[in-house]
Structure formats: C-alpha cells, structure tokens
Amino acid sequence: MWQRFAPALPANPWNWIAVWRRNFLVWRKVALASILGNLAEPMSSLFGLGFGLGMIIGGVEGTSYISFLAAGMVATSAMVSATFETIYAAYARMQTNCTWDAVLCTPLTLGDIVLGEVAWAASKALLAGMAITIVAVALGYAEWSSIPYALPAIALTGVTFASLAMVVSALAPSHDYFIFYQSLILTPMMYLSGTIFPMSQLPGAFQRIAALLPLTHSVDLIRPAMLGRPVDSVGLHVAALCIYAAFPFLVSAALLRRRLMR
Amino acid sequence: MSTAAVDLFEVSKSYNDRVVVDALSFTVSPGECFGLLGPNGAGKSTLARLILGVASPDAGKIRVLGEPVPARARLARSGIGVVPQFDNLDLQLTVRENLLVFGRYFAMSAAEIKAVTPALLEFARLENKADARVAELSGGMKRRLTLARALINDPQLLVLDEPTTGLDPHGRHLIWERLRSLLARGKTILLTTHFMEEAERLCDRLCVLEHGRKIAEGRPHALIEQQIGCQVIEIYGGNPHELLPLVRPHVQRAEVSGETLFCYVTDPEQVRVRLAKRTDLRLLQRPPNLEDVFLRLTGREMKD
Numbered sequence: 148m149w150q151r152f153a154p155a156l157p158a159n160p161w162n163w164i165a166v167w168r169r170n171f172l173v174w175r176k177v178a179l180a181s182i183l184g185n186l187a188e189p190m191s192s193l194f195g196l197g198f199g200l201g202m203i204i205g206g207v208e209g210t211s212y213i214s215f216l217a218a219g220m221v222a223t224s225a226m227v228s229a230t231f232e233t234i235y236a237a238y239a240r241m242q243t244n245c246t247w248d249a250v251l252c253t254p255l256t257l258g259d260i261v262l263g264e265v266a267w268a269a270s271k272a273l274l275a276g277m278a279i280t281i282v283a284v285a286l287g288y289a290e291w292s293s294i295p296y297a298l299p300a301i302a303l304t305g306v307t308f309a310s311l312a313m314v315v316s317a318l319a320p321s322h323d324y325f326i327f328y329q330s331l332i333l334t335p336m337m338y339l340s341g342t343i344f345p346m347s348q349l350p351g352a353f354q355r356i357a358a359l360l361p362l363t364h365s366v367d368l369i370r371p372a373m374l375g376r377p378v379d380s381v382g383l384h385v386a387a388l389c390i391y392a393a394f395p396f397l398v399s400a401a402l403l404r405r406r407l408m409r
Numbered sequence: 410m411s412t413a414a415v416d417l418f419e420v421s422k423s424y425n426d427r428v429v430v431d432a433l434s435f436t437v438s439p440g441e442c443f444g445l446l447g448p449n450g451a452g453k454s455t456l457a458r459l460i461l462g463v464a465s466p467d468a469g470k471i472r473v474l475g476e477p478v479p480a481r482a483r484l485a486r487s488g489i490g491v492v493p494q495f496d497n498l499d500l501q502l503t504v505r506e507n508l509l510v511f512g513r514y515f516a517m518s519a520a521e522i523k524a525v526t527p528a529l530l531e532f533a534r535l536e537n538k539a540d541a542r543v544a545e546l547s548g549g550m551k552r553r554l555t556l557a558r559a560l561i562n563d564p565q566l567l568v569l570d571e572p573t574t575g576l577d578p579h580g581r582h583l584i585w586e587r588l589r590s591l592l593a594r595g596k597t598i599l600l601t602t603h604f605m606e607e608a609e610r611l612c613d614r615l616c617v618l619e620h621g622r623k624i625a626e627g628r629p630h631a632l633i634e635q636q637i638g639c640q641v642i643e644i645y646g647g648n649p650h651e652l653l654p655l656v657r658p659h660v661q662r663a664e665v666s667g668e669t670l671f672c673y674v675t676d677p678e679q680v681r682v683r684l685a686k687r688t689d690l691r692l693l694q695r696p697p698n699l700e701d702v703f704l705r706l707t708g709r710e711m712k713d
Contacts, residue, residue: 150480154462160481165513171502172510245497251463252491253514253562254483408463409423 166263272305
C-alpha cells in the first residue's frame with residue numbers, strides 16, 4: 148500500500164524547491180507584464196465598486212465601504228491568482244508541454260512536483276494580495292501595521308486555493324472544463340464569503356453554508372488585520388484553511404498518480 | 410562483468426485488458442548498447458516507463474543499476490539519463506538555463522552545474538547557442554540539447570526512446586556519432602527504435618518485440634545471418650501475387666509486402682534470368698538487413 152502511494156508524496160521536505168525555482172526562472176522573464184495583468188482586475192474592482200457603490204452605501208461595519216472592500220479584494224485576488232496559476236499554467240506544464248514528464252525521469256517524485264506547483268501558485272497569490280494590500284495602505288484604506296498579519300493569511304489562502312485547484316487539474320480531461328470550476332464554484336463563493344458585502348446580508352441558510360467556505364475564513368483573517376482590529380478565532384480560521392489545503396493536496400496527488408503514472 | 414545495468418524478469422503490463430508487455434525478460438550488461446526494436450505499439454515506450462519506475466508492472470521483477478524498480482526507482486533514476494520520445498525542453502528558457510534547471514532536479518549546486526555546462530554544450534555542439542532560447546533552435550539542436558540534458562548527472566545508464574525519430578538524415582547521423590562517443594566512454598545505452606538502420610549501426614545486441622513479446626534476441630548480424638543468411642531481391646512494378654509462382658522455383662523463400670515482392674535467394678542470377686523479359690519490373694538486389702528479419706519473424710513490415 149505504502150509503496151503504491153510513495154511516488155505521489157514528496158520524497159523529502161526540500162525537493163519541491165527545484166520545481167518552484169524552475170517556475171520562478173520562467174516567470175522572471177515576463178514578471179512586469181504578469182504583475183500588471185494580475186493586478187488590473189482587482190484594482191479596477193476596488194476603485195470602481197469602492198468609489199461608485201461607496202458613495203451610495205456610506206459606511207459598512209464601522210468603516211468606509213472601500214476599506215471594507217479592500218480586504219475582500221485582497222482575499223479574492225489571492226484565490227483567483229492561485230487558482231489560475233494551477234488550472235491554466237500548471238495544467239499546461241503537465242498536459243501540453245510535458246514539463247512534468249521530464250521531471251518524473253529525475254529523482255524527484257510526483258509529490259515533489261505537486262508540492263512545488265502549489266507553493267509556486269501560492270507565491271503568485273501572495274504577490275498579488277500583497278500588491279493590493281500595499282496600495283490600500285498607501286491610500287489610507289488599511290493600516291501599515293496590518294501588513295505583517297495580513298501576509299501570512301494571504302499566503303495560506305494561496306496554498307489552500309492552489310491545492311483545491313490541483314484537484315480540478317487532476318480531474319479535467321482538457322482545459323475546457325475549468326470554466327465550470329470558475330463559474331459554479333469560485334464566483335458563487337466570492338459572493339457568499341463576505342468579500343463584497345457583509346455576510347449578515349445573506350439569508351440564514353446561505354450564511355450557514357458560507358461559514359463552511361474557505362474564502363470566508365480567509366476574509367475573516369484578512370479583513371480585521373487590514374482594518375487594525377483584533378481577529379476573532381484565529382485558530383479556527385487557520386485550522387479550516389489548513390484542512391482545505393492538506394486534504395485536497397493528498398487527493399490531487401493520488402489522482403495525478405493514477406493519471407500520469409499508469 | 411559486474412551486475413546487470415538493467416534486468417527484467419517475466420515482466421507484464423496491461424492497460425484496460427490490452428496486454429502491452431507480455432512476460433518479457435532481458436538483461437542489459439554494463440557498457441553495451443541494447444536495442445528494443447519493434448513497430449509502433451509494440452510496447453517499447455511502456456518498457457522505458459517501467460524501467461524508470463514511472464509506471465509499475467502488473468507482474469515480474471525489474472532491477473535497474475542494482476536497485477529494485479519501482480520500489481527504489483528514485484535511487485535508480487539518480488544514475489539514469491533519459492531522452493524521451495518527444496522533446497520536453499523548456500522552450501521559454503535558454504539552452505544554458507535548461508541545463509541549470511535540470512541539474513537542480515538532481516540536487517546539484519549552482520557551482521557543480523556551472524562546472525559541467527561547457528563540456529555538455531560542446532558535446533551537443535551548442536557552444537554558440539548557449540544563450541539562445543530553446544524555441545529558436547532547430548529540431549536537431551533540440552534533440553542534441555535533450556541528450557546533453559540527460560547527461561547532466563553523469564549517468565551510468567542512458568534510456569533513449571526513439572532518439573532520432575523526426576530528424577533529417579544529417580541530424581540523425583550526428584546523434585549516432587554522439588551516441589557512439591558515449592559508448593566509447595563506457596556508458597550503457599538502452600535504446601528503443603523502429604529504425605532498422607539505427608539498430609544495426611548502434612546496437613551490440615537487440616531484442617525484437619511484437620505485441621509486447623520478445624520474438625528474437627541477439628547480435629544484429631547474428632540475427633540477420635541466422636534468420637536470412639542469403640541475398641535479397643526486391644521486385645517492384647508488377648502484381649507481386651502473380652510474380653510469386655514465377656520465381657518460386659528459384660528462391661529459398663519469397664514474401665509479399667504491400668506492392669513489393671521480397672525474394673530470398675542464394676543465386677540471384679536465376680531470378681534475373683527468369684524475369685529478364687519483364688521490362689516493366691524493377692529489381693533491387695541487396696544484402697539482407699534487420700527489416701528482413703522482422704518480416705520473416707512476423708510476416709509484416711516493421712513500419713506500422
């Protein structure tokens with residue numbers, strides 16, 4: 148049993164770094180375009196909704212709407228960056244470019260590759276979330292002191308959504324299927340998880356569903372941190388995100404072993 | 410002779426009830442070039458995957474460089490260099506960066522990789538392309554880079570899956586010459602191919618496969634001598650089935666393949682005389698080769 152699944156697990160705690168560094172080397176060549184491309188959408192949402200709706204709404208939960216929204220956009224952009232990196236870029240490395248096949252001929256295991264890809268997607272999520280945080284801080288929508296608290300939460304959000312997306316990548320017969328994950332899972336989650344408006348606006352049943360979603364836990368960590376407020380039940384939120392990261396990681400590794408190492 | 414570089418014993422592998430490798434056994438000795446010869450679909454690439462531990466056999470035992478595979482495939486792979494059937498280089502990276510990235514997978518330090526890179530570039534005749542993006546290279550250059558990349562960890566064993574498929578004759582000869590230089594340096598090569606010429610030129614020994622089974626094994630020239638052992642005349646231009654009865658009395662054996670009649674003859678002159686009046690025919694006389702062996706053993710042409 149162990150022997151069957153050993154190739155699907157990381158061989159040691161550091162092999163994945165070689166995979167991460169390969170992706171970093173490729174990304175470095177297009178870094179500027181990548182950063183601008185990844186920031187344009189959350190920034191336009193932040194300013195468009197923040198100013199536009201902010202005028203009508205006034206304050207939310209004791210702060211300006213744009214300050215409320217900034218944390219939601221940070222969490223959402225971390226989710227979207229980690230997901231897209233995994234379902235499009237990592238999937239292409241696995242399926243189209245056969246980059247993973249080359250790595251499987253070296254002492255690295257499939258588990259090392261999956262861990263490297265998840266870590267890389269989380270790094271891109273951290274970069275995207277951090278950039279928005281810095282803009283929000285610079286414009287006075289968040290506290291400078293919030294950054295050390297927000298960054299780990301953003302990174303954990305990235306790991307969680309990269310792991311979840313890895314399951315989708317492992318199952319998808321082609322990239323045409325990714326649109327279902329985006330439109331049926333991610334977009335509803337964004338509306339349910341209190342990114343754009345407070346969860347208290349939702350009907351009771353939806354609130355109970357929303358409380359189980361990973362993005363809700365991200366928002367609950369990131370928003371108080373950015374607004375300089377105490378974070379409630381840190382342990383619960385971190386544990387929930389860790390479960391959403393670890394379990395899908397193992398599932399995706401097992402699925403990928405069946406897909407690639409038959 | 411120390412322990413075998415590769416040792417397969419009664420290895421079988423099926424995909425969805427289709428048997429791809431069927432109770433296959435063979436041994437590759439250190440320092441030799443061993444060929445797996447067979448048409449597409451004979452199980453060659455699956456065998457390469459089994460030897461690397463990327464796929465697991467349903468039955469049988471595999472040892473590579475002394476390690477049981479797939480149980481300790483990771484360890485075995487640290488001493489293997491692989492040239493896959495289809496290039497999977499990083500196209501966005503330069504030649505040098507491809508070597509750097511691959512060296513890291515073998516836990517080599519930046520300094521170690523830097524130290525071996527010039528020799529690898531020279532080996533691949535890519536000294537002037539070190540900082541070119543791989544996307545800009547020709548097919549032959551990419552293939553040579555893939556070969557250089559496979560050497561980054563100074564492997565004892567090279568597993569080459571159809572290394573010259575898709576190359577022009579010039580590119581193919583250059584790869585063959587490079588492979589011979591590796592053999593001269595004492596490397597062991599396991600090569601899959603469906604090119605007869607490649608197998609005849611490079612391999613010390615080969616194993617002919619059909620439907621995952623071994624149908625012959627031995628030194629190329631011994632196989633040719635043992636299975637054919639006479640001259641071959643290929644006859645084109647007529648209906649081979651009509652010609653067959655005409656030549657039958659003068660040949661050891663005759664075989665129809667497509668539009669060609671293959672005659673295996675000890676005295677070619679008799680066939681020539683018999684067909685002298687048939688000006689519509691073209692006769693090609695040549696020494697026997699591995700293609701004839703394959704035709705003899707399977708009754709089919711090698712190329713699909």
